[in-house]
Amino acid sequence: MARVQKLQSAMCQASVEASRSRAARVVLGSALAFVILATSQAHADPAPQLDVQGMTFVASRENNDAVILRANHARFDTKAKKAYLTVVNADVPASADQDGFKMRCDESVVDLATNDFEATGNVHGEVDDGTNFEAEWVRYNHLEGVLYSDGPVVMIDGGTKVLGGGFRYDIAKRRFKLLGGAKVLRDAESGLGR
Secondary structure, three states: HHHHHHHHHHHHHHHHHHHHHHHHHHHHHHHHHHHEEEEEEEHOOOOOOOEEEEEEEEEEOOOEEEEEEEEEEEEOOOOOOOOEEEEEEEEEEOEOOEOOEEEEEEEEEEEEOOOEEEEEEEEEEEEEEOOOOEEEEEEEEEOOOOEEEEEEEEEOOOEEEEEEEEEEOOOOOOEEEEEEEEEEEEOOOOOOOO
8 A cells, every 4th residue: 555655646746747847838938939929029010200301390498498400301210219310400599598500411310308419411500609610420419508529620710711620619608619639721721621
């Protein structure tokens, strides 16, 4: 009888271990199926995008600081919260506490969460004091109120054309600072290799 009980106990334990093994395989298989399904859904359902022709984008805050962007074409990526613009005109109007600026470029990427933007390709701009600039790229940090570039830039102020290695324009302080050394250009020199 003791032998039968031992045999039954061993069979019962083997059955419990087999059930645990099956349960672990089911849990592992279910988790794997979920990961595969989630991964395929992530690749199958890209974030909704919106394409707009002839777009005007206005961003402002409580203190009435505004950014106005006009573009021939815009593509909004709702997942990344970014707008990709082509043939862009930007205007940051002056207010009581800061100067403004105007700028145009071939392309721009706008961070819709922060209202920051990067302008690239044939960038030309003018700050309110009449200083003009040309650059390969320019970024605008809306929160800090700073327009800047670390790439080559030509600044034109009162008829004088100066080539520099970048610039910072602090809008609130109305301060334009040329970086990376400066070279005064003669009339025959164009500046950025154009």
